[in-house]
Amino acid sequence: MDDWIEVIREKDSAHARTVTTALKALKGDPRCVSDEQLESLLRFVATGPVSKACAAVACLKSFADAGRLTVDQVGECARETLFRPEKSLVNSMIAFLGQVLRKDPGCTEVLVPLLADAFGHTSVDVQEKALALAEKHADRLDAAARQSFAAAAEQLIPALRARAWAVFGDDGHSSPSVGPEESYEVPLPPAPAPVHVAPPVDSAAGAVEELAVVLRARTPDPVRGERVWDALVRCAHRDRAGFAAALGPLLKSCGWVPSDTGDGLAKGGKPLLAAVALMDSVGPGRPGGGVTDEVIAANDNLLTDAHIRWTGRGKPCGHTVFDQVLHARWNEVIRRLRDHVTTPLLLATPTWTNGAISPTDLVERLAAYHRLQAQPGRADLEQALLRVRHDTDADRAAAAAEALGTPEALRLAGWLRRGGLTLPETVRTPLEAQEPDNAIDPSDSQPWRLRTAVPAFTDRLDGFSKPFQDLAGPYLADRDHCGIWNSEGAWPHMMPLWLMVLPRHREIVAARTLTAYAEGAETPRRSAAVHLPALAESEGVVGTAVRLALVYGLGANRAGERVAASDAFLALAASGDLGEEQLGRDVADLVTGRNLKVTRLTESLSMAAQGGAHHAVAVVLASALSGLLTTGATAPASLAKLLTVAAECAERSRRPLPPVDGLAELAARPGSGLVVKSARRLRDAVTQAAPA
Structure with a gap:
């Protein structure tokens, strides 16, 4: 048993089959596990990697059924686990607490108050499950526990908060009726301010x-x-x-x-x-x-x-x-x-x-x-x-x-x-799917893509030398893969330098290097999305190219690139340059064209929302959903993710949103599937936030 415990706790044992075998061995005969080994397993649930910790929570039920777990042990493990940010793990712990409470209702006063800790979780699904279990046992709680739940309800989304106060009482807190003027979103960080370069080096x-x-x-x-x-x-x-x-x-x-x-x-x-x-x-x-x-x-x-x-x-x-x-x-x-x-x-x-x-x-x-x-x-x-x-x-x-x-x-x-260099508007250009030029390497084929075309504006650089006039030449980012994008060390060295050539005209830089940003979403390779914060902090118009680069970054395959894209999203939202509705239309087109994986996109947008951009994310997704719901080409699982994030952000921002075409019809459908439930949440949030 010591060996099995070590296998579960070993950070390097990435093989799920080995861990599953170890957990089955522990569940097979709980009596063979010593008290010390059981304490080690409980600590692992609260501190271990999420996938293994979730499996370990499922294993705890057999120990509870065998009478090996005391109420205090369950309570201590739950107290530490409910604070963790991972949605799947917290939901597993809430389900485990429900099983324990069904078997032994006498431990209600010890275990149920712990659910208030989950009211502050970022996932509405976690909040709803915690509240549902607390409501089920509310009649057995004393006055102090009810007051604790009433106070913790401040952290719930408005709809759940009103429900919690209806069960536990508002205890002198704000009225349970939540008006559209109420807002509890995190404020946006200030727009990045340019920093002065250090004085010249004179020695x-x-x-x-x-x-x-x-x-x-x-x-x-x-x-x-x-x-x-x-x-x-x-x-x-x-x-x-x-x-x-x-x-x-x-x-x-x-x-x-x-x-x-x-x-x-x-x-x-x-x-x-x-x-x-x-x-x-x-x-x-x-x-x-x-x-x-x-x-x-x-x-x-x-x-x-x-x-x-x-x-x-x-x-x-x-x-x-x-x-x-x-x-x-x-x-x-x-x-x-x-x-x-x-x-x-x-x-x-x-x-x-x-x-x-x-x-x-x-x-x-x-x-x-x-x-x-x-x-x-x-x-x-x-x-x-x-x-x-x-x-x-x-x-x-x-x-x-x-x-x-x-x-x-x-x-x-x-x-x-004359006002310096004035730029033409970059043109949003769909490109059809293309077969590979090299039949030996089929991976070189190109799917349907969105790119930008830059019209020529050489007349606006009249009198400049040829290298500078070439900056104003026409360009379409259609098939411009080159060795620099496939290298692990070339383009990261050069992209910051390219941005410094036109620091006040970021749209041209983005248009000419758009393939570098799209690589992360369209292929498994690295992309230029890590430089999106620098692009956002540059100056100039934010047009089609910058927005597409941002959307591709939000859907990049590497987590670090998505974090950078979320930071750029926050910077552009804070400066008022984001163009949320057009960005949403770009998202809809790329999701429809299967250029973006919705799971990555929603993860990135959730990060941006947690950083303070709830309203901006809600507007982007409202605009995107208008296109996606009318075409009906989006898979239900993807649609549910987009609707859920949009609803969470709309509930937090409590500010008017653009109308979402097709939302009312979807919300009116019968059933209780995740798509329909999320559509109803978003519909209610949009209705409550609409101006009188």
């Missing part, structure tokens, strides 16, 4: 330290990377020879030696090339020429080959344009360091961690160039224009730029006066 020692972190990091921090590029040019401008001397030990520790030329240099990262270019600019010339244009081009090709693969349809992936902009900026800085071009600072260094730049800061940086009679890099200026905010300081900054009078300042003034 050589600080720049070397930051560069060391960047060179050795497996996943880059885009903000730290921007500060490192800025620190390189600042320190080189102030004391080029001294800074080069400080860089020497770091570069040698990274495997670089002065004899490295050609291919050896090309295999390094861009920050390493920049540091070596700076070293070349103060040292004697090397036979191989150091960081030549050929080395820079070879480095571009290596990065491209590592991250980009052209699709079978003869076009590059959507993220290629972001890589081109990044390469253009990095290469420009490398050449300026190599060629001794006066560069006191970088214009495009973000003011805030989401990548945006203050217009006042940008004018001050242009003034620094003007004082030195220097000209900033073209790519640096154009990246800064795409990052600059058009806030309350924009008009004042435009006037200051006009007063400065340099060509770059006048370009900034005109950009601010």
Whole structure:
């Protein structure tokens, strides 16, 4: 028996058959289990993994029938278990308590009051089962127990609360009649506020330290990377020879030696090339020429080959344009360091961690160039224009730029006066199911999908260099799988950098990388959904592409990605950018097209609701259910899950919702199935919350 107990408690024994065999052995003859072993099993019920704990609860009935369990033992186990968040385990314990109470009604005063602990559970099903069992034994409770239930009823949903107060009395609490004005939802967390980037790194020692972190990091921090590029040019401008001397030990520790030329240099990262270019600019010339244009081009090709693969349809992936902009900026800085071009600072260094730049800061940086009679890099200026905010300081900054009078300042003034870059609306584009291009790999087939198309808007980037104009080219995310999505280490490194290219235009970034977000819901692979919070904290319009990326993230196959999508949902809801009704229509279309698993979706939406987005989730699901109920193509089990979550959120928010087409007809059907019961709950919640 000790061995069987150990099998049940062993965390590594994942085989359900082994655990089932052990539990059968314990149930077979309860008399063979010692008191110490039984205590161990009771502790396991309260603390063990949910699947094994549920099976152990079922095993406890045989011990109760054999008289091996005392009322105190049952009560202590129930007290610890009813607080657990797992719905299945708490329901199993409530059922076990019901069995014990049927056999021995004399233990009512000890066991029934424990059910009040389950009134605060997040699952309405648990609340309802606990209340039903408490109502069944209410006539045997004393006054103190009834008062305890009346107080605990505050945690129930409104319909159950009124029922509990009708049985146990309200005991001076709020009226049992619950009006539509009452709300008990958790408040939304505040919208994420942009955080200011740390001041520039001005010392050589600080720049070397930051560069060391960047060179050795497996996943880059885009903000730290921007500060490192800025620190390189600042320190080189102030004391080029001294800074080069400080860089020497770091570069040698990274495997670089002065004899490295050609291919050896090309295999390094861009920050390493920049540091070596700076070293070349103060040292004697090397036979191989150091960081030549050929080395820079070879480095571009290596990065491209590592991250980009052209699709079978003869076009590059959507993220290629972001890589081109990044390469253009990095290469420009490398050449300026190599060629001794006066560069006191970088214009495009973000003011805030989401990548945006203050217009006042940008004018001050242009003034620094003007004082030195220097000209900033073209790519640096154009990246800064795409990052600059058009806030309350924009008009004042435009006037200051006009007063400065340099060509770059006048370009900034005109950009601010025109309101910056205005984007066309992305178009929601259904794609039919497609057969695989490669017959050897049938897994490459594509189901029916929802994607977005971006119209061309190159005229709005007139005067920009080609890498930046390519950002405005037309694009349809139809079949753009490439090596970067299948790699375990490529796209996580690059996605945060792509977001920094257009931090004020998240819709374009989402439209061009939508396949990366959809992968998690449509395939078993990893997806870009882990970056959804960063997408939500970026600026700009939330259109079709951002909403679809969010929906795909909510239905991702990996739990961590769904958590990230729930966080993004909360951030967009708090900022008022969510677009709940349109998001609900997207959910309906993807559920109908079988692109989403409803279990994952409802889990993610429940997490968002618990975080404070009850009303937003209720509106999303009300809109989704209008489409799903009218088409009638959704499986009953999936429909029941959606209706249940919608009803729970509607009951908590108590705010008006959009009408749900087909709900009244479904709720009016006879029967007591879960679909019909949930439809009635949602109907009642919508009716009570409707404005008078």
